[in-house]
Amino acid sequence: MLSAQTVAEHASQDNCWIIIHGQVYDITSFIPEHPGGSKIILKYAGKDATEAYEPIHPPNTIKDNLTPDKHLGPVDPSTVTKVVKVLSEAEKQRQVLLENRPPLDEILNLHDFEAVAKVVLPPTAWAYYSSASDDEITIRENRAAFQRVWFRPRILVNVSTIDYSSTILGQRSSLPVYISATALGKLGHPDGELNLTRAAGKHGVIQMIPTLASCSFDEIVDAAQPNQPLFLQLYVNRDREITKTIRVKALFITVDAPQLGRREKDMRMKFVGSDGTAKVQDGMSGVKKDEGVARAISSFIDPSLCWDDIPWFQTITNMAIILKGVSTPEDAILALESGCQGIVLSNHGGRQLDTSRSGLENLIDIVAALKTRGPWPNPKFSVFVDGGVRRGSDVLKALALGATAVGVGRGFLYAFCSYGEAGVEKAFKILGDELEMNMRLLGARNLKEIKPEMVDASGLRSHAGLTPTDNLYQSTYQPLRLAEFKGSKM
Numbered sequence: 001m002l003s004a005q006t007v008a009e010h011a012s013q014d015n016c017w018i019i020i021h022g023q024v025y026d027i028t029s030f031i032p033e034h035p036g037g038s039k040i041i042l043k044y045a046g047k048d049a050t051e052a053y054e055p056i057h058p059p060n061t062i063k064d065n066l067t068p069d070k071h072l073g074p075v076d077p078s079t080v081t082k083v084v085k086v087l088s089e090a091e092k093q094r095q096v097l098l099e100n101r102p103p104l105d106e107i108l109n110l111h112d113f114e115a116v117a118k119v120v121l122p123p124t125a126w127a128y129y130s131s132a133s134d135d136e137i138t139i140r141e142n143r144a145a146f147q148r149v150w151f152r153p154r155i156l157v158n159v160s161t162i163d164y165s166s167t168i169l170g171q172r173s174s175l176p177v178y179i180s181a182t183a184l185g186k187l188g189h190p191d192g193e194l195n196l197t198r199a200a201g202k203h204g205v206i207q208m209i210p211t212l213a214s215c216s217f218d219e220i221v222d223a224a225q226p227n228q229p230l231f232l233q234l235y236v237n238r239d240r241e242i243t244k245t246i247r248v249k250a251l252f253i254t255v256d257a258p259q260l261g262r263r264e265k266d267m268r269m270k271f272v273g274s275d276g277t278a279k280v281q282d283g284m285s286g287v288k289k290d291e292g293v294a295r296a297i298s299s300f301i302d303p304s305l306c307w308d309d310i311p312w313f314q315t316i317t318n319m320a321i322i323l324k325g326v327s328t329p330e331d332a333i334l335a336l337e338s339g340c341q342g343i344v345l346s347n348h349g350g351r352q353l354d355t356s357r358s359g360l361e362n363l364i365d366i367v368a369a370l371k372t373r374g375p376w377p378n379p380k381f382s383v384f385v386d387g388g389v390r391r392g393s394d395v396l397k398a399l400a401l402g403a404t405a406v407g408v409g410r411g412f413l414y415a416f417c418s419y420g421e422a423g424v425e426k427a428f429k430i431l432g433d434e435l436e437m438n439m440r441l442l443g444a445r446n447l448k449e450i451k452p453e454m455v456d457a458s459g460l461r462s463h464a465g466l467t468p469t470d471n472l473y474q475s476t477y478q479p480l481r482l483a484e485f486k487g488s489k490m
Helices: 004-008 028-033 038-043 051-056 061-065 089-099 110-120 123-130 137-146 194-204 217-223 240-245 264-269 292-295 307-316 327-335 360-371 392-400 408-444 471-476
Strands: 015-020 021-028 071-074 167-168 171-172 178-179 204-208 230-234 250-256 320-326 342-345 382-386 406-407
Touching: 004 015, 015 028, 015 038, 038 217, 089 110, 089 264, 110 123, 110 342, 110 408, 123 250, 123 408, 137 392, 178 240, 194 204, 194 217, 194 240, 194 360, 194 408, 204 217, 204 360, 307 320, 320 327, 327 342, 327 360, 360 392, 392 408, 406 408
Parallel strands: 178 204, 178 406, 204 230, 230 250, 250 320, 320 342, 342 382, 382 406
Antiparallel strands: 015 021, 021 071, 167 171
């Protein structure tokens, strides 16, 4: 067992050891490859870097990027000096803001969570969570699309009893909604994704675990209730053997991210310092220094993933396989013919190909194409939609147009960033209350009574001029900014 004093002797660029979660690693050879540059690593050379590492890296990142011989073993905890963290002025101000949040009972909708998160999150966390690709047209269109669909309610229906429970991939759910995967939960809250797991277990909602979670897979599973259903969002690793170790109820393979989109809000923040504020990177030549948090956690993703790989996945698991990131009828048909159990109509929350259409708009063409291939709804093939969902009414519009269920990502993310586990529970209640009210007003007693005739989607394809202003969304949306002169307020 190594002592902290021994580790401290290895604190240079040519001989660099660090401590992560009580384990010592020799990262000398990795310094030139670190996406965040060398400066942040050398700041912790010979020291315990856990506090800086944990919020912006999935737990196994360091093991996945180093050969086994670079893992030098545990450090003797009795030799490690307990560091008393001194809060920066920015962190002190954040604590004040957290203490002065609106009481949870004043949160009336998912937009409220987003507004609170925008204020209380560290700037880099907000930039990472809220950013989208290029001009951020698609992220705004995801929201606007729902407002171009109008209800056609039926009257004189006995709606004294409303049931909005659902079955998603054979798993019971209290809502026709699942928690869609969002990465790096500890950037926004110390408990990260565990807030979602615990709340979902209490309320019968299904959580999709992200590949890039801040909490380990085992931590999340251990926090779940007995028999609590969990799905997994998978970025396929170049090392396919890693994929064989995964066991959940369904595997959502992300297929729209052979390369991550350029998320300029995140890129301008560069990377997170130990105080949670933005720092300009200073790294080795050749290192991609300007791609933000997303770049630092995504280099393992395999860009060679293709249709030929689907049979291999089917040989290693009996789980339902869902392709996440489908946009066209052609690919939807290929997914059906390949034996997958479903698709997610998703543009990655607007974070990949900008000016790609919303999942809701694509839903119409894709359902029409699937209807030509057999009975509809197809009990063996599910169609999910995510992106832009903020209201129970959004969920009902997607269901009316043929979706099996709807994924909500940022809405629940901002809920736990702002209020922890209690925030997620409140978000579930808000969506449930909205679903109950809107189903009564629509004249539907259960989800089977939600029919295509209950919506008018004729304006969905009109991308300009016909969308009502969404004041709540616009109040939290932060416009992109241009490059700035040093010291200039222009």
